[in-house]
Structure formats: C-alpha cells, structure tokens
Amino acid sequence: MIDVITSSSNYYNYARQEWNRSIDKYPTAIAYCKTFDDVKKAVLFAKKNKFKLRIRSGGHNYEGFSIDDGIFVIDISNLNRIEINYENNTVTAEGGASFGQLYNLIGSNGYPFPGASSSTVGVAGLTLGGGWSYSSRYLGLACDYLSEIKLINYEGSIITANKNTNSDLFWALKGSGGGNFGVIVSLTFDLPPKVDLVTTFNIYYSSISKDNQIKFLDIWQHWITNTTNKINMKASIDNSSYDGSYIYCTGLLYGTPNELMDILSPFMNIGGCNLTYENVSFLQSTEIISSFYNQYERFISYSRFASREYSHDELSKLVDIINEPRPEGSQTTSLKLYGLGGKVSEINKADTAFYYRNSNYIISIESNFEDNEYKEDNAKWIEEKSKYIYNITDGSYINFPYYPLNNYLYEYYGNNYKYLQKVNRKYDPSNTFSFQQSIR
Structure with a gap:
C-alpha cells in the first residue's frame, strides 16, 4: 500500500526535506512506494491527474531536483531490497x-x-x-x-x-x-x-599560508596524473569562521600503510603536514569515510572538470577565491578537488553517457551557511567566483548540478547530449519525467 504524505500530514515537514537543507520546497504530495506495482500506480495516478512528477531515492541532489513546489513526488526509498x-x-x-x-x-x-x-x-x-x-x-x-x-x-x-x-x-x-x-x-x-584490507587516510594542514596552498595545488595536479591507480583522494582547501584556513584530505588506497607513505611523500614536503591512516576491511573503510559527513548541510556549490596543468598565476587566483572574505552567513568556503583518471579514463567517452572520462579531476567551490536567510548572498558569491573557474575548465559534473548553468546539456554531457536527446524522445516522448535540467 502506498503511503501518501500531504501538507495536512504530521510527517510532511520532515518528508519534504532534502539532504541540502537550503532546498525549501512544498510539494503537493509525496508517495512512498514499496513495490514495482506501487510505482506503476503512482506514475499513472500523476499522469491521470495532470500532476508534474519528480522521483526521489536518497534525496542528495545538490539542487533538490527530486522535489519542487506543487508537484507529485514518487519516493522509492522504501523500495530497497x-x-x-x-x-x-x-x-x-x-x-x-x-x-x-x-x-x-x-x-x-x-x-x-x-x-x-x-x-x-x-x-x-x-x-x-x-x-x-x-x-x-x-x-x-x-x-x-x-x-x-x-x-x-x-x-x-x-x-x-x-x-x-x-x-x-x-x-x-x-x-x-x-x-x-x-x-x-x-x-x-x-x-x-x-579484497582483503585497504588503507584509509587523512591529511591535515592547519593555519596554512597562501604560498603553501598554492604549493599544495601544484603538487596535487602533478601527483594525480602520475600516481598509482590504487589510490584516490578528495582534497579541500577551507576558509572557516571557526578554524581559519586549513587543508583537509581524505583518501583510500588499495594497498598497505607502507605503500601509502611512499605514495604520499610529495605532500609531506609541505610544512605542518599531519597524516593519519587505518588499515581496515573495505566495509570498515566505508564506515570511516561516511562518518566525516554531516546528517545534513546547507550549501551552494559549483563544479567543473580540470583537464590540464595550471600555471602558478592560475593556482594563485584559485586560492584567492577561498582567501577572500566569505559571504554573509557563510560558515565555510571551500575549494574541493576530486581525483579522476586511472580506470575511469580507460573507457571511451562515447561508450557511455559519462563524457568527461579524460579529465584529471573535478574542481568545486562551495559555501556552507548557517541559515537560509543567507542563501541569496551565498548564491551571488558562488555565481561571481564561478566565472574564473569556468574559463579554465571544460564541463560540469551532472551529480554536482548547478541550476544557473547556461547551455547545461552540453556542459554536462559534451558531444553526447544530442544522442541523449534522441534516446529521451524514444523512451519518454511526452516528457513525463522532466525537471529544471532534464534531458529534453
């Protein structure tokens, strides 16, 4: 039986929340489906009653595209065997x-x-x-x-x-x-x-200077294109209202702590480096990494793919984005890096819809803020700072969507977007499954 939540339900205000709590939308109804047949009934009900439709599973879409004002949400989080x-x-x-x-x-x-x-x-x-x-x-x-x-x-x-x-x-x-x-x-x-055991690790630099921020980025961009495929890392250069300027990295190595020390040696040349690690099962590694994430956040972010090396001047301008004053209400502004390459690049960009397989990493700027009254100021800050990043990068990652993005089909899918449109016309000719940045 489908459990339908409306604005008159006690559970409504909780049910309409996304992981990104800056998303504040009021759908007409949320239908929690538990079986394939429940989903079928929900789709046909929405069509019959001319409701606009959205689909939600985990609710982690950065722009909250799985929910909106006045629409019918099919939530499949209970369809989880x-x-x-x-x-x-x-x-x-x-x-x-x-x-x-x-x-x-x-x-x-x-x-x-x-x-x-x-x-x-x-x-x-x-x-x-x-x-x-x-x-x-x-x-x-x-x-x-x-x-x-x-x-x-x-x-x-x-x-x-x-x-x-x-x-x-x-x-x-x-x-x-x-x-x-x-x-x-x-x-x-x-x-x-x-696999038997893997090694999770963290690198931390506190009170880091601009020169060392630039040095870190330069080491990163050479390291990520030359290091072993057995390792990956996410790095974040942060400007925090609580902790000042710091760099925090989290990573995973399919190997031993002894291998890790050798692989990460370039980063040890930056003063104040604090490295911690654990050699654990893969399951334990997922629990450790997941513990670093908040139950929910309020943020706006902008991401792009980096496919070349940057000059000292370009790296300096990147760290200037974070070192400049935060927007009003912002608790932390961040410049984040997500490693790519390795196995990702071994598949041709035309063989799947994921186009940017030859990129070295994803680069992202983000602002976390304490209350939605500051959302507009933070959105303007991201929009302003994104202009420089846009000019030195190639395209955007669909899993880190940005609503104001111009020409979004090309930015997300590169030259694959035309075929995606053809497939969409074939399998969803009535555009039943549409949203702000859907394929259409």
Whole structure:
C-alpha cells in the first residue's frame, strides 16, 4: 500500500526535506512506494491527474531536483531490497537502496565497490550520474559495473535495459543523471574482485599560508596524473569562521600503510603536514569515510572538470577565491578537488553517457551557511567566483548540478547530449519525467 504524505500530514515537514537543507520546497504530495506495482500506480495516478512528477531515492541532489513546489513526488526509498547472486557474481539493488545498505551486504562478503562517500546516498542517483568515488581510479565509476537496469516508464510499463535489450537506453542511463527516462526500480551490477584490507587516510594542514596552498595545488595536479591507480583522494582547501584556513584530505588506497607513505611523500614536503591512516576491511573503510559527513548541510556549490596543468598565476587566483572574505552567513568556503583518471579514463567517452572520462579531476567551490536567510548572498558569491573557474575548465559534473548553468546539456554531457536527446524522445516522448535540467 502506498503511503501518501500531504501538507495536512504530521510527517510532511520532515518528508519534504532534502539532504541540502537550503532546498525549501512544498510539494503537493509525496508517495512512498514499496513495490514495482506501487510505482506503476503512482506514475499513472500523476499522469491521470495532470500532476508534474519528480522521483526521489536518497534525496542528495545538490539542487533538490527530486522535489519542487506543487508537484507529485514518487519516493522509492522504501523500495530497497538487495540480493547477491553468487553464481553470476552480481548484486541487484532496488531503486531506493542506499549505499550504506549495499556496502553492508557486499562488504561483509569481501567485495569492494566504487560507490558513494556517504552511506545515506541512493545507489540509483549516484550511479546514473556516472558515480565518482574514492575507488574510482582503481575500479572505475559505479555505472561501469552496471549489467542491467529496470525502470517504470511513462506508461507504467516495466522496461529492461542491458547491452542486448534497449541498449540505447542502457547507454544513456550510464551517466545521464537521475530523474530522466523513468523511475529506476532495479539495478544489477557486476561485482569487482574481492579484497582483503585497504588503507584509509587523512591529511591535515592547519593555519596554512597562501604560498603553501598554492604549493599544495601544484603538487596535487602533478601527483594525480602520475600516481598509482590504487589510490584516490578528495582534497579541500577551507576558509572557516571557526578554524581559519586549513587543508583537509581524505583518501583510500588499495594497498598497505607502507605503500601509502611512499605514495604520499610529495605532500609531506609541505610544512605542518599531519597524516593519519587505518588499515581496515573495505566495509570498515566505508564506515570511516561516511562518518566525516554531516546528517545534513546547507550549501551552494559549483563544479567543473580540470583537464590540464595550471600555471602558478592560475593556482594563485584559485586560492584567492577561498582567501577572500566569505559571504554573509557563510560558515565555510571551500575549494574541493576530486581525483579522476586511472580506470575511469580507460573507457571511451562515447561508450557511455559519462563524457568527461579524460579529465584529471573535478574542481568545486562551495559555501556552507548557517541559515537560509543567507542563501541569496551565498548564491551571488558562488555565481561571481564561478566565472574564473569556468574559463579554465571544460564541463560540469551532472551529480554536482548547478541550476544557473547556461547551455547545461552540453556542459554536462559534451558531444553526447544530442544522442541523449534522441534516446529521451524514444523512451519518454511526452516528457513525463522532466525537471529544471532534464534531458529534453
């Protein structure tokens, strides 16, 4: 039975909240579906009553595209069963499963997976956008392990997509982002080879000077293109109202602490480096990394792909963005780096919808603020600072969407966008599954 939440429900104000609490929308109704048939009924009900439709699983979309004012939300977070097929070495997750649930099942059986950093992120949403992770350089993107997807289309029918059946749709679903084409109700993944232990690590520099910030960025850009594929790292240069200027890095190595010390040696040349690490199971590593993430945040961010080396002057301008005064109400402004390359770049950009496989890393600016009364000031700050980053980068990551982005189809999908439009016309001709930055 579908549980429908409306504005008259006691649960409504909680149910309408997204992980990014700067999103403050009031949908007409939220339908919590538990079965494929529930989803079918919800789609057909919305169409019959001419409701605009949105799909939500984990609720982690940065711009809150899974919810809006006056629309009908199909929430599939209760459609979350997961099963391993040991004979085929695959795992099948229903569309509302979270990565915490997936990790608990496959990790306890010794399997790693290139999934989300936070355990509450939905498997479907992250995978459909390609799926960056701390395992990406070693294992590839989450979408690279897809072997089959099932979705409920605009007519309420179940559509199966794999390399042999509806292969054009299967191609599109591997990198086009969530919310397009239909409601994803099942994803089957090939499982990577089992691993024994991995090493999680953190690097911290407190009260770091501008010169050392630039030095860090220069080391990073050479390191990320030359280091072993067994390691990946996310780095954040922060300007905090509480802790001042600092750099914080989190990473994962498919290897030992002894290997780690050698691999990270370039970063040890920056004064004040504090390195900590743990040699643990893959499942434990996901729990450690997830613990760094807040239950929710209020933020605005802007991200792009970096595909070349930057000069000292360009790096200096990047750190100036963070060192300049924060917008009103901002608790922290950040310049973040997400490592790419390795296994990600071994697949041709035309072989999946994820286009920017040859990029070295993702670069992002972000402002976290304490209350939504400051949202407009922070949005203006991001818009102003994004102009420089836009001019030195190539495109934008669909899983880190930015609503004001011009020409968004090209920015997210590069030259793949025209074929994505063709696939969308075929599988969703009435544009039932549309939102601010949907494929249309």
